[in-house]
Amino acid sequence: MKLKTSIAALGLAGLTAVATACSGADTGPAGGTARDVTQLELTPTTAAAAGAVDSVDWLLEDEPDSLDLDTQGGSAGRTVLTNVCERLYQLQPDMTVRPWLVDKATRPDPKTLVLTVRDGVTFHDGSAMTVDDVLFSLRRHADPDMSEADEFENVTSMKKTGAHEITVRFKEPDALFTKALAGDAGLVYQQKRVQEQGKDFGTPGQADACSGPYRLASWKSGDSVTLERYDGYWGDKPLTRKVVFRWAEDSAMVNALRTGAADGAYTDSVGTAAALDGKKGIDLHFGPSTATLDLIPTERGGLADPDIRKALSLSLDRAGIAKSGYGGLAQPWATPVGSGAWGYAKSVFTAAQKELTGAPASPTPADIARAKKLVQNAEHKPDGPIVIGTDSTQGRLVIANGVRAALQQIGLKAQIKTVPSAEYGEFYGDKSARADIDVLVADWYISKSDPVGFYDNGVSDDSNNWVGFHSTAYDAKVEQAKRTLDDAERAELVVDIQRRFTDAAVWIPVAQTPTALALSDKLTGPPASMAYLYHPWAASLGAKKG
Amino acid sequence: MTAVPADAPAPAPTVRRVRRPVAALVATGFLALVVLAAVFAPLLAPYAPDAVDLSSSLVGTGGEHLLGTDASGQDLLSRVLYGARTSLVAPVLLLALAAVIGVSLGTLAAWRGGWIDTFVSRLTDVMYAFPGLLFVVLIIAVFGTGVTTSVLGLGLAFAPTIAKYTRSVALAERAKPYIDAYRVQGMGGARICVRHLVPNLARSIAGYLVVLFGEALMSLATLSYLGFGTQPPSSDWGLMVQEGQSAIVQGALLPALVPGTAIAAVVVAFNVAGVHLADRLGTRR
Numbered sequence: 001m002k003l004k005t006s007i008a009a010l011g012l013a014g015l016t017a018v019a020t021a022c023s024g025a026d027t028g029p030a031g032g033t034a035r036d037v038t039q040l041e042l043t044p045t046t047a048a049a050a051g052a053v054d055s056v057d058w059l060l061e062d063e064p065d066s067l068d069l070d071t072q073g074g075s076a077g078r079t080v081l082t083n084v085c086e087r088l089y090q091l092q093p094d095m096t097v098r099p100w101l102v103d104k105a106t107r108p109d110p111k112t113l114v115l116t117v118r119d120g121v122t123f124h125d126g127s128a129m130t131v132d133d134v135l136f137s138l139r140r141h142a143d144p145d146m147s148e149a150d151e152f153e154n155v156t157s158m159k160k161t162g163a164h165e166i167t168v169r170f171k172e173p174d175a176l177f178t179k180a181l182a183g184d185a186g187l188v189y190q191q192k193r194v195q196e197q198g199k200d201f202g203t204p205g206q207a208d209a210c211s212g213p214y215r216l217a218s219w220k221s222g223d224s225v226t227l228e229r230y231d232g233y234w235g236d237k238p239l240t241r242k243v244v245f246r247w248a249e250d251s252a253m254v255n256a257l258r259t260g261a262a263d264g265a266y267t268d269s270v271g272t273a274a275a276l277d278g279k280k281g282i283d284l285h286f287g288p289s290t291a292t293l294d295l296i297p298t299e300r301g302g303l304a305d306p307d308i309r310k311a312l313s314l315s316l317d318r319a320g321i322a323k324s325g326y327g328g329l330a331q332p333w334a335t336p337v338g339s340g341a342w343g344y345a346k347s348v349f350t351a352a353q354k355e356l357t358g359a360p361a362s363p364t365p366a367d368i369a370r371a372k373k374l375v376q377n378a379e380h381k382p383d384g385p386i387v388i389g390t391d392s393t394q395g396r397l398v399i400a401n402g403v404r405a406a407l408q409q410i411g412l413k414a415q416i417k418t419v420p421s422a423e424y425g426e427f428y429g430d431k432s433a434r435a436d437i438d439v440l441v442a443d444w445y446i447s448k449s450d451p452v453g454f455y456d457n458g459v460s461d462d463s464n465n466w467v468g469f470h471s472t473a474y475d476a477k478v479e480q481a482k483r484t485l486d487d488a489e490r491a492e493l494v495v496d497i498q499r500r501f502t503d504a505a506v507w508i509p510v511a512q513t514p515t516a517l518a519l520s521d522k523l524t525g526p527p528a529s530m531a532y533l534y535h536p537w538a539a540s541l542g543a544k545k546g
Numbered sequence: 547m548t549a550v551p552a553d554a555p556a557p558a559p560t561v562r563r564v565r566r567p568v569a570a571l572v573a574t575g576f577l578a579l580v581v582l583a584a585v586f587a588p589l590l591a592p593y594a595p596d597a598v599d600l601s602s603s604l605v606g607t608g609g610e611h612l613l614g615t616d617a618s619g620q621d622l623l624s625r626v627l628y629g630a631r632t633s634l635v636a637p638v639l640l641l642a643l644a645a646v647i648g649v650s651l652g653t654l655a656a657w658r659g660g661w662i663d664t665f666v667s668r669l670t671d672v673m674y675a676f677p678g679l680l681f682v683v684l685i686i687a688v689f690g691t692g693v694t695t696s697v698l699g700l701g702l703a704f705a706p707t708i709a710k711y712t713r714s715v716a717l718a719e720r721a722k723p724y725i726d727a728y729r730v731q732g733m734g735g736a737r738i739c740v741r742h743l744v745p746n747l748a749r750s751i752a753g754y755l756v757v758l759f760g761e762a763l764m765s766l767a768t769l770s771y772l773g774f775g776t777q778p779p780s781s782d783w784g785l786m787v788q789e790g791q792s793a794i795v796q797g798a799l800l801p802a803l804v805p806g807t808a809i810a811a812v813v814v815a816f817n818v819a820g821v822h823l824a825d826r827l828g829t830r831r
Contacts, residue, residue: 250792251794251795271792271795275795317600325603397778398600417777
């Protein structure tokens, strides 16, 4: 036993010695080449492709759990399936929404939506898409057991009212419904095939039931998913014939992309993108996303006092965190929703964001003085140390350390509690899992390109309002915004809601994280924004040269 | 007349050169330095081990930071110096606990024999068959993460190894005539074990424990690496390796390399010194 230990340890020592020699005057490239966080430009698209490609190898961060997003949604499954299945509305790279399998939509009154379904669409077995398929799909999504059921809470009825027409009626006017139809609530499945496959629908070995530009050629469990171009597609013909998906974690993904073993990937982790920055043969594109890094105060109560939360927000070095933990590929941000959520009234939201002063990129001495005063005058100062919950991924750990330093700077004690990454997800859904922490270092994104979709989380009885923020006026404004169909009017309401949310520091925003697309320098075309989760991105992928 | 063997005759003087245990001396010297560094960490460390400086993230070796910094800008030299404290003290506590349990069980089995020996032997066999780390992870799942749980869990996991070893040396010791002499004098079994048998085993067991020290340190570092041991901002070496791992892909090797090298060097040094010491104390005869 001791011999083995000695050999193992000697081996490790030898390896590290070699590595030391190799690393030489290593100064840590991330420290030396981190981007300037203020200069990060987000572009929703990449240059249009000019030439055809036979096959592309694409990487996911993990294998899809299922290709039935109604039962098990996940970004890996969504990244694949968005090329196979189509939605009634489609999210565009610039995060706007437009009708897709819907030919025309009318609102005879604010509580009624009439959808005219597109003609000439065929499923991958060649049969035509009918209004019955669409209605079946909508009712399937609305089933209380399905993940999209909450999008249909305001719906009173969905009926076929013509050969190509479905009429949806609402309890109250619903500004977010068409946006939800550009997400998983708008997926259209072939009724016959879904019913035939029953519980096996969406599992390896089953054919798809969709009409998109690609068909599911194979899913070899544990190995790969292959999509092939569907020649009977009603829209533009994709330039790439075949896309093969495999999966790899951070360092394996970086190596595969660097060595050319894979042609591209949308990286969930900004750290992966940081490792690929400036590498030969790889183009990195950054696009808008709704995702942000936030601190979410919990029920435990260490941050129950709004003044303490505001003080923490004022003293947090967001620029330092973005540079240290995310290689400069995150942007200090003053709201809990990324700019990708601005699917309308962009100028209004941009201006409103600039007016917020409670979340400085780098705290000035005046900010620190203000924070200290807030702590001094706080009604409920925390008794013990404020416990920061995180896992030990680099970015989150840097945020946790940044929060610890900020709290210490304003005279409060802090303590970090880490859990293994496999347990980290429980913090979000399980109240008892976060019983020992006062604040969670969190990633958050919304699927709809409308900030109202986020500010729901601050409503008094919302399950994500962990800290117990209560404001009748806030609740009323959110409800009003959800019912306001006019974009400009809704944007004004959202700005007001955003100000109330940030004034009370219900959550403490840290930074927005862009979507990062790593692509071989021979390829171009797909969107660089978060739209890739809901847009057939592979259909626009092709060679740079014709 | 006692049955205690007479001292061995002094070796005849020879002109043969005595081979000096250079490796063991170097290892012992290195360990002494590590212990001194741990003791005087507050005087030696240029920064507080948990001082965050986000403007100095992943800085390489240089004048301000001799061994560079980690992603949060914490000085690696200061952290590795302070980290020596938990990294050295925790294995000592772990082995102390394992020794108390293991020596008691081993001595009991050897002394009483019969069904007690069979029971203890089968119990230690079962514990042996169960991977130690998995056993500790199960304990941690029940009692929660933290250095105390890790030490207790690993203490229990190491105990069967020591029990088995103690039993084998105690069996040989028990057969010696001086034990019979004490019995004839009417001395009780417990007294003979505590006053005479175990103290006579001490040299062997101590040598064995030194050899186990490296393994204990590595096991604790593994638990910290897996996120079950100490919590940030602790500068435990295993935890430091875990925290530094993500930076490797960005080309910054130091945050994982510095604590990793420290663990490897101390484990090797303990094994080299431990094997030599065990030979000298008669453990391996």
